[in-house]
Amino acid sequence: MENTRASLMFKTLAVAAIGLSATFVMLVRDPSDTLFGGGYPELWRRTGLAGAPTRAAACIFAGVFLLAMGWLYRLLFAPLELLRGVDEVGYIAEDGRSRAQAANEVRRRRKTGELPPVYPNGWYRVLDSHMLERGDVKSVTVLGQQVAVFRGQDGKAYVVDAYCPHLGANLAVGGRVVGGCIECPFHGWQFRGVDGRCVKIPYADKVPEFAKVRCWPSCEINGLVLVWFHCDGLEPSWRVPEQSQITRGEWVYRGRTEHFINAHIEEIPENAADIAHLAHLHTPGIVSGVDLRYTNSKTWEFIRHDWKVEWKPEPEPNKHCSQMLVKHALTVFGRHWPLLDLDVLARQVGPGVVFLLFEHSFLGRGVIMHCVTPVEPLLQCVSHTIFYQSSIPPLVPKFILRAECIQFERDVMIWNNKTYISKPMLVKEDSAIQKHRRWFSQFYSENSPRLRYQHDTLDF
Ligand code: FES
Ligand SMILES: [Fe+2]
Structure with missing residues (x-):
């Protein structure tokens, strides 16, 4: 909310700055203006260059002003x-x-x-929530494994093994979110985020029971997407x-x-x-x-x-x-x-x-x-x-x-x-x-x- 207000204020200022600079540039037509108080040399007048230095200076000034505004905005309002x-x-x-x-x-x-041991049992962050919009798929390496993290159209974040069990394509590289599923970019198999079950094979009459990708226990809390790891595959024994x-x-x-x-x-x-x-x-x-x-x-x-x-x-x-x-x-x-x-x-x-x-x-x-x-x-x-x-x-x-x-x-x-x-x-x-x-x-x-x-x- 606050960020939206700040960004609106910045946009208004930027539009005002551009407007003012443009007006200034357009007004600089008369050769006897600002830079050359006493008038331009005759040659400049004939070649049509009269007024150009002032216009150029105004453009540079407007550019520098906008850059400074952008920098100030980032310093004051944008997250670090x-x-x-x-x-x-x-x-x-x-x-x-x-x-x-x-x-x-x-x-x-x-x-x-x-x-x-190198991978203790526990909850680990894979991404910050704001890095994963609805319909996004991200490739992440955690605990030596490749995972695909995606946010379904239902708004929930899911974490599954990145490699498709069909022929090994990486679901996070070109994979597409369809509802609460992720669709493999290679042959289009679709896997459910909730349990990893394959729900669709576009060219097969039947989806076999065993068609499944490994699904990691995950949760989203305090602006973080977390996964649970236990070397023996045990369920979480505590929560963040x-x-x-x-x-x-x-x-x-x-x-x-x-x-x-x-x-x-x-x-x-x-x-x-x-x-x-x-x-x-x-x-x-x-x-x-x-x-x-x-x-x-x-x-x-x-x-x-x-x-x-x-x-x-x-x-x-x-x-x-x-x-x-x-x-x-x-x-x-x-x-x-x-x-x-x-x-x-x-x-x-x-x-x-x-x-x-x-x-x-x-x-x-x-x-x-x-x-x-x-x-x-x-x-x-x-x-x-x-x-x-x-x-x-x-x-x-x-x-x-x-x-x-x-x-x-x-x-x-x-x-x-x-x-x-x-x-x-x-x-x-x-x-x-x-x-x-x-x-x-x-x-x-x-x-x-x-x-x-x-x-x-x-x-x-
Ligand atoms: S490799 Fe994923 S559908 Fe074939
Ligand atoms: Fe320290």
Whole structure:
């Protein structure tokens, strides 16, 4: 609603600007006008060039004005979309190597260590709801598998295996939504989203019972399309809770970021229990950037973030959840700015979803949905989607998301280049890490897939 109003205002301003510029250009006919107060040279008059410089200047001015308006509109109203490529963050590309070369080298050379299983049981995000319109089909890789995500004409989102069981065409590449079904682009078989059953074979009299595509248990909540994975095919044993402010439309979408991380999935949530790293990695002000070679530079020393953190698992019946309570304070030139104190509750629900709930006296309330989805055994897609009180100017949540993204990218540089240590050398103050590992182990079961070879990954 608010976005529609803003966009209407912008369109009105743009039309007014174009109208004014056009009028101005048309009015510039007289050679004795603006630029040449004393009249044009005779030659210009004869060749018909009189008035042209002013008209050109007016056109350039109108163009620049429109560009500036567009930029201002995006800054003030449009959601922040920060989508990082697989090799874009956290690698050091030196000696003339490209970022992709640096990333591939790190992946090839890395010692993976003794890893836990690579795909824990749980709910994982496949897409944000707004990315899937009615009738859309998207191809997504989750947990090493290709899936087709589509939204039926009934408005429901469905997730099925991408490869058609008939002859293997990819349903997400050229497939078409027909009612609540997806139609294969190769021979036109139609599969129902609800249960994967084939309901139509255009050239056959009868559809055999066994004609079926695998259908993933899925749900749509808090603006996310999620799938359930269990290595033994068991049904979901818990649900991702609803954030009612999102459903009621009180908190609205203000942007998202996406990163690909070259690490085992468990490294990412373990960060919440690694309390000591906050005081080291995340203390330098966000102005000092994300490249860990420079974040401790003297130039930005005057601005520091202070963190007080506590991590604990939740008791039954929510033992699949854990909580990190964060108290953030900002100091500038050693002076604490209480107005910028921020409390965050990070509630992890299963291995793949975290609710980062913000509460601030005047900056308002909102949530960042932090989702980790394994793409391959050692490649995680991490998305942060922010929903914020609709009454707060979008610039505020966009700034929060951007700031969070800077801190997160520092972790990315660590994760992308580290190895997993199954028996780490810990001190007493690191005890939450072991607790976290015990808590996280509930998402593995005997048949959870393991990494077979160190190079069980693809090059970027
Ligand atoms: S491969 Fe899909 S219908 Fe033939
Ligand atoms: Fe961190």
